Amino acid sequence: MKINDLEYLMVVAETNSISAAAKKLYLSQTGLSSIINSIEEELSITIFKRTSKGVMLTSEGAEALRLIQEITNKSEELLQLHSASEGMARMIHLGMFPSACRAVSLYLTHCLVAEYPKVSLHCYEVPYKNTFTWNRENLAKIALAGESSKFFNPEVENKNGLFNIEPLYVDNFCAIVSKDSTFFGCSSIDINELQNERLALTDSFPLPQNKAIGHVIHGFQNSCVYSNLEIAKSAVVRNNMVIIAPSLCIYNDLLKEIGLLKAVRLTGFSTEFTNFLIYDANTSFNPAEQFVIAHIREFFETLKNDIG
Numbered sequence: 162m163k164i165n166d167l168e169y170l171m172v173v174a175e176t177n178s179i180s181a182a183a184k185k186l187y188l189s190q191t192g193l194s195s196i197i198n199s200i201e202e203e204l205s206i207t208i209f210k211r212t213s214k215g216v217m218l219t220s221e222g223a224e225a226l227r228l229i230q231e232i233t234n235k236s237e238e239l240l241q242l243h244s245a246s247e248g249m250a251r252m253i254h255l256g257m258f259p260s261a262c263r264a265v266s267l268y269l270t271h272c273l274v275a276e277y278p279k280v281s282l283h284c285y286e287v288p289y290k291n292t293f294t295w296n297r298e299n300l301a302k303i304a305l306a307g308e309s310s311k312f313f314n315p316e317v318e319n320k321n322g323l324f325n326i327e328p329l330y331v332d333n334f335c336a337i338v339s340k341d342s343t344f345f346g347c348s349s350i351d352i353n354e355l356q357n358e359r360l361a362l363t364d365s366f367p368l369p370q371n372k373a374i375g376h377v378i379h380g381f382q383n384s385c386v387y388s389n390l391e392i393a394k395s396a397v398v399r400n401n402m403v404i405i406a407p408s409l410c411i412y413n414d415l416l417k418e419i420g421l422l423k424a425v426r427l428t429g430f431s432t433e434f435t436n437f438l439i440y441d442a443n444t445s446f447n448p449a450e451q452f453v454i455a456h457i458r459e460f461f462e463t464l465k466n467d468i469g
Contacts, residue, residue, distance in 0.1 A: 256287040256301035310433035337404040352429035360384040
């Protein structure tokens with residue numbers, strides 16, 4: 162039984178879905194199910210009850226998860242004995258909003274490899290509504306979230322004072338279109354002009370129930386849902402579709418660099434979108450984690466200078 166496998170169980174419990182957890186962990190659903198079955202067999206208990214709507218913890222599973230949380234916390238403490246002297250942690254868990262995940266994770270990987278080659282970075286694509294949960298339940302000590310600037314209110318989000326919430330960058334929703342689109346040459350588009358286009362979505366963002374963008378999504382007559390933004394962008398190129406998302410999701414993107422995709426400014430609704438950092442107000446960070454936080458800030462400072 163591996164510590165990583167126990168951490169996977171916590172993600173399954175948080176999502177109440179093996180398939181959703183597998184996507185977050187970049188594992189196959191079959192592989193994750195095999196890990197769960199192996200642990201249940203080794204412990205001789207049933208941790209999850211399978212239902213038509215997903216999975217739920219059994220009473221034994223709830224107790225097991227409590228102990229697993231303690232074990233993973235103690236494991237991290239044990240590893241910190243080494244990190245205290247060398248500034249290294251075995252793995253840094255980072256939850257990130259979908260539009261930021263690709264660009265920020267690639268940037269952090271490049272920086273981390275040079276400074277802390279023995280540190281592993283595990284980046285999870287986390288929907289906005291789950292970012293605080295991930296931090297609260299220690300699934301990720303650091304999270305990068307995003308919310309429509311119109312609805313972003315740090316005092317409401319942090320009413321219990323459990324987190325540090327640090328606004329980093331105000332982005333804007335844009336239309337991501339292919340080179341074959343009639344809108345490719347436009348400098349801006351009113352959202353109503355796109356209603357007859359086929360919309361590419363992901364199963365985590367943007368969501369129809371999102372209060373900032375939901376009404377915009379409902380205006381489209383046709384849509385396809387993909388597992389992540391990278392697949393959705395490929396679909397836009399191949400099938401002349403459109404994505405409505407913050408412009409960060411196409412920043413330094415290869416498909417944009419070679420002229421296959423373009424981000425076009427949108428009008429017709431409140432497009433401002435605030436990216437912000439979340440971390441536990443009472444947690445101490447080792448040097449490698451401090452390095453990651455500092456370079457997240459550095460990434461967005463660089464972004465401001467590049468985009469203006």
